[in-house]
Amino acid sequence: MASRLSGFVTGQKRFLGDIAHELCSPIARIQLALGILDQRAEEKQRGCVADLNEEVQYMSVLVNELLSFSKAGMRPAAAELVPVNVGAIVERVIEREAAPGVQVETAVDEHLEALADPDYLFRALSNLVRNAVRYAGPAGPITVSARAENGAAVITVSDCGPGLAEDALEQVFVPFYRPETSRSRDTGGVGLGLAIVKTCIESCKGSVTCRNRQPSGLEVEIRLKAAP
Numbered sequence: 001m002a003s004r005l006s007g008f009v010t011g012q013k014r015f016l017g018d019i020a021h022e023l024c025s026p027i028a029r030i031q032l033a034l035g036i037l038d039q040r041a042e043e044k045q046r047g048c049v050a051d052l053n054e055e056v057q058y059m060s061v062l063v064n065e066l067l068s069f070s071k072a073g074m075r076p077a078a079a080e081l082v083p084v085n086v087g088a089i090v091e092r093v094i095e096r097e098a099a100p101g102v103q104v105e106t107a108v109d110e111h112l113e114a115l116a117d118p119d120y121l122f123r124a125l126s127n128l129v130r131n132a133v134r135y136a137g138p139a140g141p142i143t144v145s146a147r148a149e150n151g152a153a154v155i156t157v158s159d160c161g162p163g164l165a166e167d168a169l170e171q172v173f174v175p176f177y178r179p180e181t182s183r184s185r186d187t188g189g190v191g192l193g194l195a196i197v198k199t200c201i202e203s204c205k206g207s208v209t210c211r212n213r214q215p216s217g218l219e220v221e222i223r224l225k226a227a228p
Helices: 001-039 043-074 086-097 118-139 193-203
Strands: 084-085 104-108 113-116 143-150 152-158 209-213 216-224
Touching: 001 043, 084 086, 084 118, 084 216, 086 104, 086 118, 086 143, 086 152, 113 118, 113 216, 118 143, 118 152, 118 193, 118 216, 193 209, 193 216
Parallel strands: 104 143
Antiparallel strands: 084 113, 143 152, 152 216, 209 216
């Protein structure tokens, strides 16, 4: 039964990935056509074209997230785990995800190495920092820290934002779950970011959890096996 369930989950992710891949080409063609239409449209028509372009851009984001989710979870057993310098990964993530006006601090042991797939770890941390910037960037500093603890490499991303309802702390790792259904597309994403984080980290034989901070804020903790 476990084998059948595993096959079903893998098949489901392959199905999502195949659909997302097939959607890339028509979306690209629509975006190209909208670009041409915008150049030829009259002034009073450009608002409608802009609205259409926004909808297509949202579809593109969703498709890219689906591709990342299915790729990370397709063959977790095949992930090649190697010693990865955590500080180097964190530095790359911050260079990519930092935003103007958002303070990001680090406290990482420069010698700490974790057993992980470098691409998966980079993708997971990128999603966590991006989420913190999006939801809590103006509230205070975002802190990325890493330390060795009992044979594990422990990496945390914490912010000073509003945190989550207690009953949402586990659900946020479920694909397409969004804590606040009232959030707009601009702030709420598509509900795959933390699901991708979980899939990437579990593919590296690690675990990820989140908890609220006091008096406010959210902290996400990744645990991986430390490299010898």
